[in-house]
Amino acid sequence: MTMxxxxxxxxIARANRMIANEGVLDAFGHVTMRHPTNPGxxxxxxSRSPELVQPEDIQEFTLDSEIIKPIEARLYGERVIHGEIYxxxxxxxxxxHHHSAAILxxxxxGMQLKPVYHLGATMxxxxxxxxxxxxxxxxxxxxxxxxxxxxxxxxLGPNWMVLMRRHGATTAGKTLEELTFRTIYTARNGAMQIExxxxxxxxxxxxxxxxxxxxxxxxxxxxxRAWEYWMTRLAKxxxxxxxxxxxxxxxxxxxxxxxxxxxxxxxxSLAKKKKSRR
Numbered sequence: 538m539t540m541x542x543x544x545x546x547x548x549i550a551r552a553n554r555m556i557a558n559e560g561v562l563d564a565f566g567h568v569t570m571r572h573p574t575n576p577g578x579x580x581x582x583x584s585r586s587p588e589l590v591q592p593e594d595i596q597e598f599t600l601d602s603e604i605i606k607p608i609e610a611r612l613y614g615e616r617v618i619h620g621e622i623y624x625x626x627x628x629x630x631x632x633x634h635h636h637s638a639a640i641l642x643x644x645x646x647g648m649q650l651k652p653v654y655h656l657g658a659t660m661x662x663x664x665x666x667x668x669x670x671x672x673x674x675x676x677x678x679x680x681x682x683x684x685x686x687x688x689x690x691x692x693l694g695p696n697w698m699v700l701m702r703r704h705g706a707t708t709a710g711k712t713l714e715e716l717t718f719r720t721i722y723t724a725r726n727g728a729m730q731i732e733x734x735x736x737x738x739x740x741x742x743x744x745x746x747x748x749x750x751x752x753x754x755x756x757x758x759x760x761x762r763a764w765e766y767w768m769t770r771l772a773k774x775x776x777x778x779x780x781x782x783x784x785x786x787x788x789x790x791x792x793x794x795x796x797x798x799x800x801x802x803x804x805x806s807l808a809k810k811k812k813s814r815r
Contacts, residue, residue: 539573539574540573541573542572542573542574543592544573545570545572545573545580545595546580546592546593546595547592548570548713549568549569549570549580549581549582549595549713550582550590550591550592550594550595551768551771552568552570552631552713552716552717553567553568553582553587553588553590554587554588554589554590554771554775555717555767555768555770555771556568556587556633556635556717556720556721557586557587557588558588558767558770558771558774559721559767559770560637560724561633561635561637561720561721561724562587562588562633562635562637563586563587563588563636564586565586565636566587566633566634566635566636566705567581567582567587567613567615567616567619567633567634568587568631568632568633568713568716568717568720569581569616569619569631569632569633570630570631570632570713570716571623571629571630571631572597576627577599577600578597578598578599578600578605579597579598579600579619579620579623580595580596580597580598581595581596581598581613581616581619582594582595582596582613583596583608583610583611583612583613584610584611584612584613584614594610596608596612598616598619598620599620600620600621600623600624601620601683602616602617602619602620602621602683602686614679614681615634615679615680615681615686617680617681617682617683617685617686618632618634618680618686618689618707619632619634619686620683620686621683621686621687621689621690622686622689622690622693622707622709624687624690625687625690625691625693626690626693626709628711629709629710629711630710630711630712630713631709631710631711631712631713631715631716631717632707632708632709632710632716633707633708633709633716633717633720634705634706634707635705635706635707635708635720635724636704636705636706637705637706637724637727639724639725639727639728639731640700640705640706640723640724640727641705642727642731643700643727644700644701644702644703644704644705644706645702645703647666647702649664650664650698650700650723650726650727650730651664651730651739651741651742652726652741652742652746652747652750652751653726653729653730653733653739653740653741653742654726654729654742655742655750655753655754656722656725656726656750656754657722657723657725657726657729657730657742658742658746658747658748658749658750658751658754659697659718659719659722659723659751659754659755660697660698660719660723660726660751661696661697661698661747661751662744662747662748663696664696664698664699664700665692665693665694665696665699665700666692666699666700666701666702667688667689667692667693667699667700667701667702668701668702669685669688669701669702669704670702672684672685672688673685673688678703678704680701680704689701689707693707693709697709697710697719698719698723706723708720708723712760714760714761714764715755715760717763717764717767718754718755718759718760718763718764719755721763721767722754
């Protein structure tokens with residue numbers, strides 16, 4: 538079923554906070570999704586730290602990254618990252634841009650990010666680099682112009698993740714849940730790859746393993762399981778989590794058991810009763 542606009546605003550706000558709660562996003566970065574009924578638009582918060590984003594912060598933008606209904610609040614300067622990727626990739630319905638500390642060492646060193654464990658396979662067989670210097674020379678490193686966003690989208694190509702030299706990373710997904718899964722686990726993969734280098738040896742997945750593991754992990758079941766887990770962690774962090782109202786099935790079953798019948802004691806004979814009274 539297609540979600541309503543209000544439902545989409547709620548879920549995109551939660552995704553911002555979830556990815557922040559898992560330590561990938563901090564004061565900066567942003568998560569967007571394509572409009573649920575109008576593929577020529579996308580949804581993005583006004584300029585707030587991702588951990589603070591609420592449904593009322595979510596605004597509608599054209600693929601040229603122009604807001605549909607102007608507001609007084611400040612907008613993200615790098616929204617063209619999202620708009621230009623949505624233009625170039627009709628199959629992409631969610632995008633995240635971040636500066637995770639686990640990914641930045643690759644952006645700074647130029648070392649190739651590779652899948653080193655099964656959940657990291659969601660990055661795909663290739664993670665290209667994009668260097669703003671190649672097309673634009675010295676800049677602020679902020680991707681604020683449409684031509685800069687288009688250049689980044691071109692570097693992403695058919696892949697699902699692109700590293701931005703000296704800046705951060707951008708990931709894409711077919712769904713918001715898939716994007717969240719990929720964003721969190723590729724960051725964890727980066728941290729593990731660095732740790733493995735410290736031990737002196739890295740044994741990445743083969744291309745065939747990457748394809749097989751990536752497809753396996755992005756099935757609806759694993760993605761839904763991870764999404765529920767991160768939602769629960771977010772609810773706990775925000776003080777909005779309550780234990781399930783229903784008792785575990787085994788306890789409920791035990792409660793329906795009939796109590797064992799009490800054994801009746803044999804009655805004392807009248808003669809014994811009289812004797813005991815003496």
